[in-house]
Amino acid sequence: MDVANTRQMYLAGAVAAAYVSNFFGALADHIYHQPHFEPPVLSQRLKIAMGKLMQLHISTWIPQAYCFRNIKPSRIFLNENYVAKLFDFSLSVTIPKAHIYDFAQQKWRLIIGFDHQKDKKKVDGKPFLRNGAILLEKLITSSNGKQNPIRSFSIEELKRATNNYQIQKLIPGHAYHLKFYKGFLDRLIFVMKYIEPQTQYSVQNFCFNNIVFASKISHKNILKFIGCCLETEIPILVFEWVENYSLDDHIHRRHELNSEPLLWRHRLKIAMEIANAVAYIHFGLPRPIVFRDIKPSNILLDEHFVSKLNNFSLSAPIPEGETHIKNDPLIGTVDYIAPECFRTNECDEKCDVYSFGIVLLELFTGQKIRRLVGEDEHFTILMDCMVKHIGDNITVRYFWATYVKKHIDNNTFNEIVDPIITGEGSYPGKEQQLQAFIDLIFRCLNTPEERPTMIDVAKQLKQIYRSATN
Incomplete structure (x- = not known):
């Protein structure tokens, strides 16, 4: 100098x-x-x-x-x-x-932390500035809570990390609009790439939602967001690596993965951890967030089988002064949407409780809910939700609450429990744990007024898990 x-x-x-x-x-x-x-x-x-x-x-x-x-x-x-x-x-x-x-x-420069001239990187300015403008606006409007640093990645870095998105790096079994890749930079990373959709605007919204909410949340049972690449038409997201795929893989595709069966204690631990994560986004932030897509494929497991809630694409905060979010159009994965949402086009934290109840039912039975009653009956249930909600003087049916209650009242819940759970054998307290678990499922799937909060759900699951591990 x-x-x-x-x-x-x-x-x-x-x-x-x-x-x-x-x-x-x-x-x-x-x-x-x-x-x-x-x-x-x-x-x-x-x-x-x-x-x-x-x-x-x-x-x-x-x-x-x-x-x-x-x-x-x-x-x-x-x-x-x-x-x-x-x-x-x-x-x-x-x-x-x-x-x-x-x-x-x-x-x-302030948000991403690098100097274009100093780093001498070739950056396609149009996607970068457009994506940057959208992200900055969303970050500023949601910046009430604690936020994590966002690391900026270049296109070249992520291509190197994934061997140019080599097919062998692709992780199977995820949403139709997402591809997940295994990558390596200074450590193993989880690369989330949004697929070019029919309507790009909506998927861009999903992507920015994911960045905004994941960057402001720090919880041991929520997948840690590391950073993103803004140089592509739709930003590419980078998360911490998880070794053991999703809960959906372990329940519904175990034989394809050659994985060990999930034992009863493991299932209780997973349920308890995800309940803690959802309770945190409902009650632990300045403004409650409704996840709106709780399902097994959005629950990932690390090498120690610690659960990580993942994918805030559809999430939304409860507006200040309001108790519900307007769903226009209705959003979510149809099997996990609370029945009242079909009628009101609104959702709140209790809708997440319902979705979580469906996840608990799948953990308990080892089956997707549509297989519990057969495809034809399941189709009829969905049509009942989607068509008969039109009009003011109708009663919303809570089919799965009725289904579970029937087995509780008739003391036949052992007929629907996963054979893997019964195959473990019995031990003192196990029958009481199964009974408490299915009772909790019923409460989660009941009407909104009768559903517990996620804090109550997490407390009860903790009690059941302690009983199973003592």
């Missing part, structure tokens, strides 16, 4: 110390990973971006608007609370509102 540049940096630092109380370095120091400077986490980056936008917006209130003309990370100073201070008006002129493009580029 030459003497002139050194002197310029020294003077800039001196001015910063004079004008910014508790000077904490320039934004450039933090996001370009200079020694002795911590990179800001996502919530801090959003705070800086929003504060800086407010400073620029204020310029439109004064009689003569100005153009800063030199918006960049080295001209934004931070104090110890990450409050941003715009600095150095030496290039500014009174030309109205010409600084918006600079700000758009700058806020993306």
Whole structure:
């Protein structure tokens, strides 16, 4: 570095110390990973971006608007609370509102944490900026809760990680609009790629939902979001690696995987862990989130068979001051949608409880629910939900609550329990555990007024699991 540049940096630092109380370095120091400077986490980056936008917006209130003309990370100073201070008006002129493009580029450096010129990466600007704009808007509007840092990946990095999405890296058995790949960078990663859909807008919404909610949630039973690539038409997502596929694979495709059968204690543990995760998104965040797609294929298992709730594509927060989310159109996986949703086109946390009840029923029986009654009868049940809900004076049928209650009342639930569970043999307390479990299933599948909260579900499953492991 030459003497002139050194002197310029020294003077800039001196001015910063004079004008910014508790000077904490320039934004450039933090996001370009200079020694002795911590990179800001996502919530801090959003705070800086929003504060800086407010400073620029204020310029439109004064009689003569100005153009800063030199918006960049080295001209934004931070104090110890990450409050941003715009600095150095030496290039500014009174030309109205010409600084918006600079700000758009700058806020993306802030979110993703790299400098295009410095990194000399070839980035397709159109998808990058478009995806960036959508993501930033969603992040800002949902930034009440704690957020995790988002790592930015390039197209080339993820191609290398997956051997150019080699077929051998593809993980089978997931949603029609998703492909999951096993990848490796500095560690094993789980790469989620959205398939080009018939209507791209909806799947882009799913993708950004996933990023927004996964980045703000930290829980041991929710799949950890690492980062994404914004350079593709639909962003590619990267999560922590899980070794043992999904719960759906282990219940319904065990023979294809050559996997060991899930024992009763394992099933109780999985149910308890996912109940804890869902209870957290319902009650542990500033605004409740309704998952809207709880099903076995969205429950992943790591190498220790720890459960991880995954895929927030369809999730939504309960709007402030409201008790329900308007579902327009109706959204979810049809077998797991609460019957009242077909009538009202609304959902709340109790709809997740119903979906979880169906998952418990599949854990208990080892079968998809449509196989419990046969395809024809199942089709009739769905038609009853979807067609007869039209009109005001109708009664919503809760078929699966009635189905389970019949076996409870007749003491015939052993007829539907998975043979793997009965094949383990009996031990003290097992019959009581099965009885408590199916009672809980009935409560989850009952009418919304009779359903427990997910906190109550998690507490009861914990009690059953403790009984099974003592």
